[in-house]
Amino acid sequence: MANQKDLKIAILIDADNVSSKKIEEILNEVNRYGIPTIKRIYGDWTRPYVENWKNSLLIHAITPIQQYSYTQGKNSTDSALIIDAMDILHSDRVDGFCIVSSDSDFTRLATRLRESGKLVIGIGERKTPKPFIASCDKFIYVEILEKVAPAKKTPKKNNHTTPKTPAPEAPSPEDSLVAATRNDLASAEPAAQPEELDISELDDDTLLMLKDAVDDTADENGWAFLGEIGSLILKRKPDFDARNYGFEKISHLFKSRKDDFEIDERSNEKSRNRLYYIRNIIVKSSAATPPAPAEPEPQTPTKAVLPSRGNKITADDVKKNQIRITKDFKSLFPNRTRKVKVVIVNEFECRFSYRGDRSHVLNLGKVAAAELELQEGASYALTKLDEFVYKLEKVTEADTKTA
Template sequence: MAEQKDLNIAILIDADNVSYTKIEGILNEVKRYGIPTIKRIYGDWTSSYVVGWKESLLIHAITPIQQYSYTQGKNSTDSALIIDAMDILHSDRVDGFCIVSSDSDFTRLATRLRESGKLVLGVGERKTPKPFIASCDKFIYVEILDKSKVEDRLENTVNTKETAQKQSPLKKTEPVIDKETLSLLKDTVNDTADESGWAFLAEVGGLIMKRKPDFDPRNYGFMKLSQLFKSLKSDFEIEEKNTEKSKIKHIYIKSITHKSTRLSDTTPTQKAPHGIIPSAGNKITADDVRKNQIRITKDVKPFFPSSNQKIKVLIRNEFECTFSHRGERPHVLRLGKEAANELGLAEGITLAFTRIDDRYYKIEKVS
């Protein structure tokens, strides 16, 4: 993907799939990624359907491209836009494209542009099919752009420094985060975290966009990703660190292990309930033995940390081992050769786990 700084971007608009009332917000959004050097809109300008566009085209210097509907029921606008996009691509005049449409017919076009190393932004309504969304580097829903406009006007009326620095969410109510999105946030934080579990917010945001192009904190009522994380106090810790430039702070995120998953009453002489391997869908395999590791699957996951970190394991002696959090996939506890030998790690054996605290575990061979 092209570097998102001072990029020349071609904006190609399907007039049949977006309202003229959204154009100012769309252009402002594109300017966050680069400079709109080519602005074209495609439609049948003899039709009364697009009459509202006239003033917007003049104000924003957008070039209308006439495309007659040669056959009823066929969208010839799509073909004209695609042909122009390929001509622009081969002219090598731009670094990226913004396709404004909710039509899945542009999926292959977006894929082809990305294959050529171009940044591809998509803008459309929430009804946009997932294949087109997935084919873009970033997809923005037009429904959130009006909210951004309102927030910008609100910030421009602020005169006091204290209020200007405050980043209030667009809604006063708590955000409604579905399980899939919360899992995405947690997995991304854990995958970018260092050994202590802390992840740099900028890296988290970059990886989220790669994994889910249509993710945007504004979908949940917040202008910035940091505000969204700060609202999820039961799931994430936030830490701000000063930089050499006193006005700039780096924000770090850490996933919180919920108390409900802790075995606070477990002692080294007690076996944690269900802390047994093999469990459903898991057993010690020859590959595990070769790698000196234990895979942690669903039944045993609650007994282990929610981030990558070093933990202590008591067998007969105490060992420092590496725990890798893998999100929805099985986690991995890397014992190392010495600990695996002391445990007698072998294919098909049964192990019992005891959680002493967040970073201290006892493992016993049952058979």
């Protein structure tokens, strides 16, 4: 594939799902990833709801594609967009596609384009269904583009008036989630204004994903290059964007979590840019860490209460239950353990990898809840059978008191 600066991108817009007021921010965002050589928008231009698009189409040189609604309740616009996308794909004129829509009907299209080796960027609202998000290489929420844009422009009396002056210089492709982590200058710090944004909180699941990405790309000393971290995060969560949490760049997000991550800025000999390396801060829990056996005796297992007393595991909220189990597992292994096999009620097995993919642990979910009979306020014991095999079982109230 061509260099990121030279990527040719086809922008295909679903007029039924996007407001014309957002088009400038959308085009500026696409410029980060390449050159939009094809810009088309699909809709029934005889309908009044697309009237506001006409001025924007002229200013930004977007080609309108007329598609009549032949039958009420049927979206023929989607079909026209999909057909054109496949024609462009087979003409081999572009390196990637940007599908601007919040419609899940484009899920199969995005998957097919990626199967052909094309970059697929999705842009839509937060209501966009998860399947469409997952089918893209990168998905960007329109809402964060709306919020960031005012900080980059000169204030005007009428916020909806198209500016007559040239649009502000779009951030270079290196500022994208993957490339920005390679050339993230410390001097760029004032660019973001998080206090003015309606940002989302960094939830436990996202924090665990960040920690796992650091673990999975780290060297022997635990340091991971931020560029590799960003690339891995995109593969696991296409809609991840530091701007969702009020930060202009992913490096700013890591810097804000001083209790969770160490940051090491290193000079680049070939340029003045600084390279960022991240390492997880591991908090050792004396209560949860199992004692190291003096002699290997699998017949005499040691038990550690999981979770600690006072914590609760419930079967009702599976997602929270998964996070809770994962956290408690990690607290028992302060050192980097590659693979640990966990036996559930002598039958159900899963593998827990401190450095590797944690999805196997999270897949416990409802199955583990059913097998373990998870209850409000119940405690569970992790029994060490040997160095890499543990057994997870429910502990009675009497066992908890004597533990």
